[in-house]
Amino acid sequence: MSKKTIKDIQIEDKTILVRVDFNVPLKDGQISDDNRIVAAIPTIKYLLDNNAKVVLCSHLGKIKNEEDKEKNNLKVVVPRLSELLGVEVKFSNEVVGESASNLIKGLKRGEVLLLQNTRFEPGESKNDPDLASKLSEGIDVFVNDAFGSSHRKHASTYGVVEVLKGEGKESAIGFLVEKEVKALNRCVEAKIKPFVAVLGGAKVSDKIKVIDGLLEKADKLIIGGAMSYTFLKALGYEIGKSRVEEDQIEYAKNCLDKAKGKIILPIDHIIADDFQNPTKINVSMDQNINEEYLGVDIGPRTINYFKEELNGSKMVFWNGPMGVFEVDNFANGTKEIAKAIGSLENAFSVIGGGDSAAASKKFGFSELFSHISTGGGASLEMIENDGHLPGIDIIEDKQGEHNED
Structure with a gap:
């Protein structure tokens, strides 16, 4: 259609x-x-x-x-x-x-x-x-x-x-909507394999439907950013003062059970004693974060681990930064993963708008991606709703075609 x-x-x-x-x-x-x-x-x-x-x-x-x-x-x-x-x-x-x-x-x-x-x-x-x-x-x-x-x-x-x-x-x-629909429909149809989705950002609750949708479509789901701490806590790790959505821990557990190994989580972190005015910045030894610290970015071992998991991908959908990329000390994870996705050979790479688009622009990597969506919320909803958005669905179909959904 x-x-x-x-x-x-x-x-x-x-x-x-x-x-x-x-x-x-x-x-x-x-x-x-x-x-x-x-x-x-x-x-x-x-x-x-x-x-x-x-x-x-x-x-x-x-x-x-x-x-x-x-x-x-x-x-x-x-x-x-x-x-x-x-x-x-x-x-x-x-x-x-x-x-x-x-x-x-x-x-x-x-x-x-x-x-x-x-x-x-x-x-x-x-x-x-x-x-x-x-x-x-x-x-x-x-x-x-x-x-x-x-x-x-x-x-x-x-x-x-x-x-x-x-x-x-x-x-x-x-033309803009036509280009967006063509690019994002490739992620919805998920015919290009291996298909890896990378999600970051702060809240699991904002991305529940998109996580569900991507778990069905993608071969792997890499999760970084603050939302990864909720998943790590669901697995029993200590996450210190890091941001966690307590009401989403049960959902994270169910996801991890359902995913059968598809979900890839950080194995170390950049940690700080304070988000805005840190006096101490360190790297955690493993997934655990000491009680006096909070996670602010993925660590060096995680960067390499995520890069290995991305290797060989033929399609990548990325939405959400790996850390607090606006602060230079906490931007490296997002920068390295953006570069890794953009540098994949013969791969179709899509940024789902929002902070990821801003990050790719900040680091000068925008040209490396096949498509950068102009709509963060809209691109996520399109993936959640199997290619449907109300403002596009209501537009007339081409002559001789009709929407059977």
Whole structure:
């Protein structure tokens, strides 16, 4: 089953609403990383080159009060977006309403309008039908190019498609979503063997479903980062002051029983007496961590052990750092494992967004990977849900194909 792409639809003279992901990090009111804007450019350029009238919508940050609205005004994106597209991007200070509607009506072929942050509307995250209906006014076609938001059933990712479908209007995916779906579906189908998954990060509870999914699909599951301490405690090891989810120990035990040796855990650790201001940093002798220490990274023996387990892999999915990579003293495990995955010969390597993508960029290894997802939560949910995400499932299938699930 494949979805209609922007190459399958009539574009010329159409007013096209594109859901993009411009949820970029801001520092002192300025964009600190424009990757998500850059990722949307091929789709927008294609639509402009084919004489469409383009309306863009996106969220930015979390909106709980008026102060959040001031901090997360989407207008901040306009200068960089205009520069990348080589055209002046118009901006609507509202998401829906008379002024937004007039700006949409006034668009000419080859022009772009960016709407205000969709989360300024309280109905966005509730998938409010009234907001979805207003968003669809004056729109001929909907395009989803926001992979990072496709796991959310919001008005701008889902509701608007329902409204347009009811009016007999088309929907499609953009180039970014198409690329993401192709890459991540290879991990979902797990036909390339040996397939090794590498998980890290802080919480087991955030990744229960993805652990279950990967245990079925992968030949090995390497677990590092703070989540490994919960698994080690489940095996009876001492883990000192390390972060542990006590309520997940039973789940970890069940996983280890079910995995039949598939789960690979650290055999030593970099340990410190304090996370933020350490006075003592050491390497543990084995899996155990002394009571006055906490684990902050995988140790040197574990790095070699994980590298051996990765050797010969033909496909790797990686999500989550091996330690506190933001602190240079605790970054080596993540750096070495990232390099090892990226250096595998003839292997298809995928980073599932989030901190792993940030780490690979920090260490200069991004070019080594086959695919780096733009959506951490969305990439994990796609693997959990066997290739399904609501914001993509609702898009029309290609002619002659239908979704039988």
